[in-house]
Amino acid sequence: MMVQPSASPAGVNKPYLSVEQLTLSLGRKPVLKDISFGLSRGRMLGIVGPNGAGKSSLLRAIYCYRYDQKAHLSGQVRIEDVPVYTMSRRDRACKIAVVLQEFNLTFEVSVFDVLATGLTPRKSLLSFSSENDRAYIRKVAADLDLTTFLERDFSSLSGGEKQRVLIARALVQQPDILLLDEPTNHLDIQHQIEVLGLVRSLGVTVLLTIHDLNMAAAYCDELVVLSQGELVATGTPKEVLTPELIQSVFQVTASVEPASWPGDQIQVVYSMPQHAGTVAGAGAGAEGIVEEGIVKEGRGR
Numbered sequence: 001m002m003v004q005p006s007a008s009p010a011g012v013n014k015p016y017l018s019v020e021q022l023t024l025s026l027g028r029k030p031v032l033k034d035i036s037f038g039l040s041r042g043r044m045l046g047i048v049g050p051n052g053a054g055k056s057s058l059l060r061a062i063y064c065y066r067y068d069q070k071a072h073l074s075g076q077v078r079i080e081d082v083p084v085y086t087m088s089r090r091d092r093a094c095k096i097a098v099v100l101q102e103f104n105l106t107f108e109v110s111v112f113d114v115l116a117t118g119l120t121p122r123k124s125l126l127s128f129s130s131e132n133d134r135a136y137i138r139k140v141a142a143d144l145d146l147t148t149f150l151e152r153d154f155s156s157l158s159g160g161e162k163q164r165v166l167i168a169r170a171l172v173q174q175p176d177i178l179l180l181d182e183p184t185n186h187l188d189i190q191h192q193i194e195v196l197g198l199v200r201s202l203g204v205t206v207l208l209t210i211h212d213l214n215m216a217a218a219y220c221d222e223l224v225v226l227s228q229g230e231l232v233a234t235g236t237p238k239e240v241l242t243p244e245l246i247q248s249v250f251q252v253t254a255s256v257e258p259a260s261w262p263g264d265q266i267q268v269v270y271s272m273p274q275h276a277g278t279v280a281g282a283g284a285g286a287e288g289i290v291e292e293g294i295v296k297e298g299r300g301r
């Protein structure tokens, strides 16, 4: 199923970022199949889809990730008509900041120093770390609720704290385009809302992978839906997230309702899967069949 965006800005103006016919195989496995879409400057695009659909691979292909094994990538990504794949690493790092899911440091380094590495692409060695830079790092750290962690060893942080540090490092980089692989992974709900709200408020072009369709609908201007390496829908959350698409892509029954928060937004309400059993909270000995989240009385075993 392909949902076309009706009149998204990406369709009206020339896209700022163009992904053109990206096809990727890793070894003999086809991972991305002929993916094309465009995104206007300053928009926030969510990449959604089931496990293994190719979401992380798409982000990696966009910024030219170096695979350590046999990978075959074809197609092109352009930023304002400039092919990303021909840019130098430094030029690319000035344009694009990336936060991956995996990030390991095997030596002791403070959170402040991790954040300072975000300055590297824009700095010569001699101009490194002026008082302005340090003030800027402290400001970004404060925006992400990290002030009290600045002197801590990065490896001593919890998963969610590390995640916020890595997002802060990407913001220190001051990119035009921010690629975030599951940025809300590990974050409690307060920090999910803060991080997505902050990222959205920056005015940069953002592509992120995300599993929570309601968070995606609340914060993303547009969505790309992947399934088994194919782009199956693209458009605004309202255009894309229909019960039919959710059923066919995620195999989950859901209704889609107007959101209770301001704006022309939607929320997805999932139905519980059908299964027989005793319903916790329905009273001792109460038995019934749970059907779409409703207990049908008199149909016990």
Ligand SMILES: Nc1ncnc2c1ncn2[C@@H]1O[C@H](COP(=O)(O)OP(=O)(O)OP(=O)(O)O)[C@@H](O)[C@H]1O
Binding pocket: 026, 027, 029, 031, 049, 050, 051, 052, 053, 054, 055, 056, 057, 058, 069
């Ligand atoms: N290095 C690799 N070699 C072979 N196959 C790979 C490799 N990396 C990823 N894949 C496969 O490519 C497919 C897409 O993986 P990818 O990580 O992009 O999916 P995803 O949509 O991000 O999944 P998830 O939601 O689980 O994070 C999966 O089937 C995965 O097993």
